[in-house]
Amino acid sequence: MAFQKQIAAHIRDIPKSGIREFFDIVAQEKEVISLGVGEPDFDTPWHIREAAIYSLENGRTHYTSNLGLPELRSSICRYVHKHFGIAYDPRHEVIITVGVSEAIDLALRALLNPGDEVLYHEPCYVSYSPSVIMAHGKPVVIATRAEDQFRLTAEALKAKITERSKVLMLNFPCNPTGATQTRAELEKIARLCIDHDLIVLTDEIYSELTYEGSQHVSIASLPGMRERCIFLHGFSKAFAMTGWRIGYACAPALLTDAMMKIHQYAILCANTTSQDAAIEALEHGSRGVETMRREYEHRRNYIVRAFNELGLECHKPGGAFYIFPNIRSTGLTSREFSLGLLEKKKVACVPGTAFGACGEGFVRCCYATSLDQIKVAMERIGEFVNEVER
Numbered sequence: 001m002a003f004q005k006q007i008a009a010h011i012r013d014i015p016k017s018g019i020r021e022f023f024d025i026v027a028q029e030k031e032v033i034s035l036g037v038g039e040p041d042f043d044t045p046w047h048i049r050e051a052a053i054y055s056l057e058n059g060r061t062h063y064t065s066n067l068g069l070p071e072l073r074s075s076i077c078r079y080v081h082k083h084f085g086i087a088y089d090p091r092h093e094v095i096i097t098v099g100v101s102e103a104i105d106l107a108l109r110a111l112l113n114p115g116d117e118v119l120y121h122e123p124c125y126v127s128y129s130p131s132v133i134m135a136h137g138k139p140v141v142i143a144t145r146a147e148d149q150f151r152l153t154a155e156a157l158k159a160k161i162t163e164r165s166k167v168l169m170l171n172f173p174c175n176p177t178g179a180t181q182t183r184a185e186l187e188k189i190a191r192l193c194i195d196h197d198l199i200v201l202t203d204e205i206y207s208e209l210t211y212e213g214s215q216h217v218s219i220a221s222l223p224g225m226r227e228r229c230i231f232l233h234g235f236s237k238a239f240a241m242t243g244w245r246i247g248y249a250c251a252p253a254l255l256t257d258a259m260m261k262i263h264q265y266a267i268l269c270a271n272t273t274s275q276d277a278a279i280e281a282l283e284h285g286s287r288g289v290e291t292m293r294r295e296y297e298h299r300r301n302y303i304v305r306a307f308n309e310l311g312l313e314c315h316k317p318g319g320a321f322y323i324f325p326n327i328r329s330t331g332l333t334s335r336e337f338s339l340g341l342l343e344k345k346k347v348a349c350v351p352g353t354a355f356g357a358c359g360e361g362f363v364r365c366c367y368a369t370s371l372d373q374i375k376v377a378m379e380r381i382g383e384f385v386n387e388v389e390r
Helices: 018-026 046-057 070-084 099-111 128-134 154-160 183-195 253-266 272-284 286-309 334-345 371-389
Strands: 094-097 117-122 138-143 165-171 199-203 229-234 247-250 363-366
Touching: 046 272, 070 094, 070 229, 070 247, 070 272, 094 099, 094 253, 099 128, 099 165, 099 199, 099 229, 099 247, 099 253, 117 128, 128 138, 138 154, 154 183, 165 183, 247 253, 286 371, 334 363, 334 371
Parallel strands: 117 138, 117 165, 165 199, 199 229
Antiparallel strands: 094 247, 229 247
């Protein structure tokens, strides 16, 4: 049988993740210092793991409601109201998902008809465009620029809006650039969304990881936006819970109900043990989050300074745990730079093109690894750059 012909065309034509493709190559190398994987190097704090152990010991191993544990949804609503200033009803406006990735998929499938346009800023997380395509939508890229610190501008958004535009996807702080957004620009973007009747998917998974005392602002908290936003968040980054696969979406009841229909048939419910651990994280995890945030900020300051001293221009990101240095001065493409650095110096970073075509000329480096490892990696990168530029 010619299986290639049997695969759905819209799936067959989707490229594999540029991150995973690159790390299949990394996996074949030994003793590599990785600045690649977007995952905290901290273990999940003990009190959260202990809550999961307690949950298992007490036999909490059964299905939950499709929407998730009522007590977790209530805890989420308290947390979101306290930290983001947005009020949601835990009974009808919150759904617990298998990571934020599932929440994005549910939201897009619940909203899109074939051909509906979804606007998103790029460079961006690798799943955005494929998720739109899998939901039979049309992805529309809005390029962001290093000169603007990779922030989305209302002017750039307005230029891309058409009669088919239905959804705007935002991710601030941003993976891969670490970009954050100002309240003033968000207010302009919000006005465009209201004027053009756009639904906004706002992925705020890195919101706790902002630096220099800056205050994260959610677009969902702005006047007129709560009713047209799906607020996406989770536990992977701030609470170092990547492997627990637990996230959530908050939205008006009509939207969460539509998402729940897909979730109940595809997944049924998120992992019960992870849900119990997530309650502990929200209720008692703030001190651990702050400890990790301070350490990330210290590492950020070091690695940004080190790249700039090498002559590889790098803006100081306001959030997340990534930097996106410009490597064009080496004369190499993003892929050539990343593969050469891996082969010759055993340091792994991700080509900027993994995050969209406008990532060419950049690489993503994750500083969620120890400062000692970062220092060794930067020495090796310096050696590589000197050898290339001779």
